[in-house]
Amino acid sequence: MDFTYDDEQVALRDAVRGLATRAYGDFEQRRRVVAEDPGFSEKVWTQLAEMGLLGLPFPEEVGGVGAGPVEVGIVAAELGRVLAPEPFLTSVVLAGGLVAAAGTPEQQADVLGRLSAGEAVLAFAHHEPWGSPGPAARWSPTATTVTASDPDGTWLLGGVKEPVAHGLRADLLVVSAALPAGGTGLFLVPGDGPGVSRTGYSTYDGGRAARVAFDGAPAIRLGAPGVDQSATIVAAAAQARVAACHEALGAMEVALSATTDYLRTRKQFGVPLATFQSLTFRAADMYVSLEMARSATLWAAMVLASGDRERAAEAASRAGLQVSRSGRHIGQEAIQLHGGIAMTAEYLVGNLTARLTALDHLLGDGHHHLTTLAAGVGDYGALDPLTGRGSKEEHA
Amino acid sequence: MQLELSTEDEAFREEMRTFFTTQVPAEIRETVIAGRELGRDGYVETQRTLNAAGLAVPHWPVEWGGRDWSDLRRHLWLEEMQAAGVPAPLPFNVSMIGPVLAQFASQEMKERFLPATANLDIWWSQGFSEPDAGSDLAGLRTSAVRDGDDWIVNGQKTWTTLGQYGDWIFTLVRTDPEAKKQAGISMLLIDMTTPGLEVRPIQLIDGGHEVNEVWFTDVRVPGENLVGEVNQGWTMAKFLLGNERVGVAPVGTVKRNLARAKRLAGNQLNDPLLRARVAELENELLALELTALRVAAHSAGGEPHPASSVLKLKGTELQQAVSELVLDLAGPAAYSSGAGAGSDLPEWTHLAAPAYLNLRKASIYGGSNEIQRQIIARTILGL
Ligand SMILES: Cc1cc2nc3c(=O)[nH]c(=O)nc-3n(C[C@H](O)[C@H](O)[C@H](O)COP(=O)(O)OP(=O)(O)OC[C@H]3O[C@@H](n4cnc5c(N)ncnc54)[C@H](O)[C@@H]3O)c2cc1C
Numbered sequence: 001m002d003f004t005y006d007d008e009q010v011a012l013r014d015a016v017r018g019l020a021t022r023a024y025g026d027f028e029q030r031r032r033v034v035a036e037d038p039g040f041s042e043k044v045w046t047q048l049a050e051m052g053l054l055g056l057p058f059p060e061e062v063g064g065v066g067a068g069p070v071e072v073g074i075v076a077a078e079l080g081r082v083l084a085p086e087p088f089l090t091s092v093v094l095a096g097g098l099v100a101a102a103g104t105p106e107q108q109a110d111v112l113g114r115l116s117a118g119e120a121v122l123a124f125a126h127h128e129p130w131g132s133p134g135p136a137a138r139w140s141p142t143a144t145t146v147t148a149s150d151p152d153g154t155w156l157l158g159g160v161k162e163p164v165a166h167g168l169r170a171d172l173l174v175v176s177a178a179l180p181a182g183g184t185g186l187f188l189v190p191g192d193g194p195g196v197s198r199t200g201y202s203t204y205d206g207g208r209a210a211r212v213a214f215d216g217a218p219a220i221r222l223g224a225p226g227v228d229q230s231a232t233i234v235a236a237a238a239q240a241r242v243a244a245c246h247e248a249l250g251a252m253e254v255a256l257s258a259t260t261d262y263l264r265t266r267k268q269f270g271v272p273l274a275t276f277q278s279l280t281f282r283a284a285d286m287y288v289s290l291e292m293a294r295s296a297t298l299w300a301a302m303v304l305a306s307g308d309r310e311r312a313a314e315a316a317s318r319a320g321l322q323v324s325r326s327g328r329h330i331g332q333e334a335i336q337l338h339g340g341i342a343m344t345a346e347y348l349v350g351n352l353t354a355r356l357t358a359l360d361h362l363l364g365d366g367h368h369h370l371t372t373l374a375a376g377v378g379d380y381g382a383l384d385p386l387t388g389r390g391s392k393e394e395h396a
Numbered sequence: 397m398q399l400e401l402s403t404e405d406e407a408f409r410e411e412m413r414t415f416f417t418t419q420v421p422a423e424i425r426e427t428v429i430a431g432r433e434l435g436r437d438g439y440v441e442t443q444r445t446l447n448a449a450g451l452a453v454p455h456w457p458v459e460w461g462g463r464d465w466s467d468l469r470r471h472l473w474l475e476e477m478q479a480a481g482v483p484a485p486l487p488f489n490v491s492m493i494g495p496v497l498a499q500f501a502s503q504e505m506k507e508r509f510l511p512a513t514a515n516l517d518i519w520w521s522q523g524f525s526e527p528d529a530g531s532d533l534a535g536l537r538t539s540a541v542r543d544g545d546d547w548i549v550n551g552q553k554t555w556t557t558l559g560q561y562g563d564w565i566f567t568l569v570r571t572d573p574e575a576k577k578q579a580g581i582s583m584l585l586i587d588m589t590t591p592g593l594e595v596r597p598i599q600l601i602d603g604g605h606e607v608n609e610v611w612f613t614d615v616r617v618p619g620e621n622l623v624g625e626v627n628q629g630w631t632m633a634k635f636l637l638g639n640e641r642v643g644v645a646p647v648g649t650v651k652r653n654l655a656r657a658k659r660l661a662g663n664q665l666n667d668p669l670l671r672a673r674v675a676e677l678e679n680e681l682l683a684l685e686l687t688a689l690r691v692a693a694h695s696a697g698g699e700p701h702p703a704s705s706v707l708k709l710k711g712t713e714l715q716q717a718v719s720e721l722v723l724d725l726a727g728p729a730a731y732s733s734g735a736g737a738g739s740d741l742p743e744w745t746h747l748a749a750p751a752y753l754n755l756r757k758a759s760i761y762g763g764s765n766e767i768q769r770q771i772i773a774r775t776i777l778g779l
Contacts, residue, residue: 127728129740138727160740163731201734204602204749209731211739268532278766328720335756339530339764340555343600343607343757350601354753361728368727371669 003298009074016078019047024082027348033085034206038169040085046118054092055116057239058100063113069239069304073246073297080250083348083355085206087121089247089362090165094240095122095174101232102186102223111172111188123170123191125161125212126233139364141233142184146214148177148221155187155221156195157214165362167191167210168200175219176233183228187219194218205358206351235309238316241363242304245297245316245323248359252293252327255334255352256286262338279337286330293319293326299385317369324366327356401472409472412451416480419445425481429652431747433604434483436519436561443485443516452485453514457498460510471692478648487640488520488557489513493566496583496636500624509585521562521588523553523610524633531767533568533633534577538612540569540584545619547571547584549612555761559595559608562588568629581629585621592616600757602750640762645704645711647685653718654681660744661725677717684710702776705768712758712765723752 005013023044024030033041048054057072058064065071072093079088092115099111099122114120127138128145146159157177167173173189173196189196195217200210223229260283263274273279300319304312331353335342342349360366401409417425424438446452447461455470456462465473477484494513497506512518529536538551549569556565565586572580586593592615598607624632654677664670684707691701722744723730729745739746759765773779 129729138729162740163729163735165731199735199738201732201736201739203731204733204753207731209734211732211735267528268530268535270532270535276766278769332716332756336759336765339760340525340757343760345599345601345603350753350756353756354601354749357723357749357752358731361724361730365724365727367669367673367724371667374669 003295005070005074009071012071013074013078015051016053016075017081019044019051020078020082020084023047024084027083027351030083030085030206031346037200037208038166039202039206039208040087040169044084045086045121048086048088049116049118052116053088054096054118055112057093057097058108058112058116062100062105062108063116065116069242069301072239072243073301076243076246077250077253080247080355081254083206083251083351087123087166087207089240089243090124091115091122091170093243094236094363095124097236097239098124098174098186098232099188099222101236102227102229104223107188107220107222114171120171121166121169122172122174123164123166125164125167125173125175125189127161127163129160129162139368141230141237143176143178146175146177147180148185148187148219149180155219157187157189157217157219160211160213162211163203163209164212165203165207165209167212168198168208173212174222175214176229177219179228181226184230184233185227186222186229186232188222189214189217189219203358205354207358231309234313237363238313239304241316241320242297242300244359244362245293245300245319248323248327248356249290249294249297251352251356251359252290252330255330255349255356256283256290258349258352259283259286259334259337266338273337282333282337286333289326289329293323296322314373317364317372320364321366321369321373324360324369327360328366331356401468405468405472408469409476412473412476413480415449415451416477416482419449420480420482424483428483429481429656430743431751436558439483439486440516440519442483443489446482446485447515452516453490453494456490456494456510456514460494460498460506461514467692468689471688475648478646479652481652486516486519488522488566489516489518491639492522492636493520493585495639496566496623496632499635500628500632505620505623519558519561519563521556521559521565521610523556523565523567523586525555526552527554531764533637534581534630536568536570536581538567538569539573540571540582540617543616547617547619547622549584549586549615549617551612553610553612554598554607556595556608556610557606557761559588559610560597560605562595564588565610566623568633571629572627575627578630580627581633582626583623583629583632584617585623586612586615586617590615590617600754602754604750604754637763645684645688645707646715647681647688647707647711650681650711650715650718651685653715653722654678657718657722657725660722664725673721677714677721680710681714684714702772705771705776708762709765709768709772715758716752716755719748719752719755723748 052065053075055064056067060066076089096112096115099108115122146161148155148157157175170191173191175187175189176184177187179185195215197213198210200208203209263279263283264272266273296319300315303315334349335353338349341347420442424442427434443452453461454463454465454473458464497509524533526536540547540549565588567584567586568581569584570580571582592613594611596609597605599605688707691703726745726748729741730749732739732741732746733749735746
């Protein structure tokens with residue numbers, strides 16, 4: 001057991017931090033980039049590719065680096081610190097993760113090769129506008145209203161996905177769709193392919209999303225036919241959730257340090273705000289929240305690295321719940337303790353809070369994870385972090 | 397102790413409800429209820445409708461359009477107005493500068509400004525805060541220097557809400573730099589078309605433009621625009637800020653939004669966790685409304701009841717919590733914030749995240765919630 005990064009991981013962190021700081025250390029630069037389509041810098045995307053980061057989680061034989069969830073987390077956290085708008089999380093970890101998990105060797109070599117090289121941006125088109133049986137099922141791993149059929153041996157998709165993060169810029173869409181025989185399949189569709197129409201828009205965190213409509217759009221089935229990919233989606237979502245927790249961690253760290261800096265320098269009533277204990281104690285509580293989130297997140301990354309799928313999903317949910325709570329707390333307090341200045345679009349802190357909110361909703365919010373976890377509390381006595389399991393004996 | 401309203405008060409409530417739901421255009425009320433932006437004209441039209449019926453400034457002195465209602469009736473008036481989605485009369489006019497002028501201004505100034513203020517013929521902006529004077533308002537530096545009969549104003553105000561619509565701005569300015577902080581401040585009324593006055597937009601994190609910076613470069617203001625006596629501005633500011641606190645507990649609005657959230661939730665309400673969250677909010681809101689009623693029923697009039705800080709503090713927290721609930725109801729669909737017509741997601745999901753982010757302001761302005769706690773600690777608890 002070791003919660004510290006080894007030398008290689010520290011080197012990775014420093015390298016990514018260097019790149020991220022050069023790109024967006026000046027928040028004005030980030031503002032300029034997100035103001036224009038596609039909402040991120042193609043140049044920075046290429047630099048990420050050159051550093052090997054876009055292929056980080058994928059096997060070497062398909063052009064990747066073969067690194068694990070801890071390294072992916074390190075990258076996500078560094079990008080989170082500067083609010084880098086590049087779609088590392090949704091394109092590489094989530095959509096790429098799905099291709100890595102479900103694709104045939106040829107599909108992996110082709111798609112992940114292009115992704116790793118920075119030649120293709122991917123998007124996962126999964127969320128359905130109020131998919132049946134209703135909003136409560138919104139983070140379900142299944143597709144319902146987007147359907148797939150293969151009338152004459154070619155798969156065709158129909159229906160609408162919205163919102164799809166970076167759905168307009170994406171060269172290749174990974175689409176979930178209900179299969180004729182039941183279950184959910186995964187498909188590859190070129191973004192500009194026939195039967196695909198896309199409407200893009202800006203999102204409140206400075207990102208981009210799109211409505212993507214499929215009208216008999218020809219699609220390539222990802223992986224072997226006849227497989228229900230719901231479990232793959234659960235697993236890939238767990239990977240992405242833990243990466244999202246890391247990104248949130250980066251954003252929370254900066255929100256806290258910006259707040260403590262501000263309390264030290266902002267003067268009201270002739271004294272620095274840090275003179276008021278009511279405020280310094282609240283900063284201390286933010287720190288408590290941050291460290292709780294850090295522990296849960298690092299733990300979840302290690303559970304993921306162990307390769308046990310069932311434990312991974314639960315660990316991702318636990319980290320997700322903690323980060324949801326911490327993120328809301330830290331984001332809201334960072335604004336409050338800054339006062340009016342944090343409400344402005346020009347200032348970093350409010351933007352951090354917006355991004356924390358988006359990350360929270362990406363793959364199941366605190367409420368969602370709490371529901372999942374609450375369903376199981378009767379099944380065990382106490383939780384053991386090292387095995388990640390409850391001990392049933394104790395409960396009996 | 398008695399729970400029911402008297403027959404007269406009940407009839408009064410009914411009368412208000414009928415007026416608000418039939419006399420204010422449905423289009424305006426729908427805009428407010430949906431949380432869409434209401435432009436200048438919507439405010440103006442509403443306030444003129446209210447004013448014509450004697451419902452815009454009921455708490456002003458009777459000779460300037462006030463109604464001499466009990467605090468309970470004022471409460472019912474406000475609640476029914478918010479419940480119906482009627483945009484409240486512009487607070488800068490009716491809760492802030494109006495009462496100050498009625499209390500402190502010369503007869504001439506009252507005649508000049510009060511009727512126009514009640515009817516929103518003049519749109520007022522509040523020019524108090526400055527970059528270095530927020531919670532510590534007395535730290536303000538914008539200066540006004542005598543030049544014959546006139547004042548020459550230099551400096552910068554910030555956070556001026558809806559200043560882009562403003563005709564006039566009421567300001568606190570430093571008229572005696574030698575005096576102790578609070579003692580050298582005066583209140584000046586400034587025509588926003590005066591040369592040297594510039595309004596610059598500030599964009600907020602929800603993407604909207606509702607606040608501004610106002611810059612003054614050698615702005616010449618006639619001497620007669622001084623309210624009350626020179627260097628007496630702080631007294632008026634305290635009076636104004638006390639009123640500001642009373643008006644900001646949006647109980648009726650929060651109630652309406654919470655009821656709406658339940659409708660929007662649809663089948664998510666089958667989820668026991670969500671039901672528990674809603675029930676908690678409803679119960680807190682009930683306690684807050686009852687507190688507001690207690691304050692209204694017991695207030696002697698004049699000075700704001702000390703517990704009005706509770707209303708501001710808790711009211712804004714609940715307002716924020718309800719916006720957070722709506723955000724979570726939208727969940728991943730909230731990511732469609734920038735979608736326009738043609739989106740498959742309902743409009744309320746587009747608005748959920750910007751509304752949540754925007755409402756973080758509620759605990760900052762109007763005397764931040766920390767300042768409210770300080771008032772409770774000092775004034776009520778004697779600490
Ligand atoms: C959206 C918006 C609209 C506004 N509209 C207007 C307007 O129309 N006209 C106008 O004049 N002003 C307006 N304001 C300004 C508003 O009144 C100030 O933002 C507010 O007074 C807080 O000041 P500040 O932002 O400088 O924060 P600061 O005073 O710097 O406070 C920063 C933090 O420290 C806390 N704090 C400060 N002093 C103490 C203390 N002694 N003890 C404990 N905590 C303390 C605050 O509560 C806050 O959390 C608006 C503000 C916003 C955000």
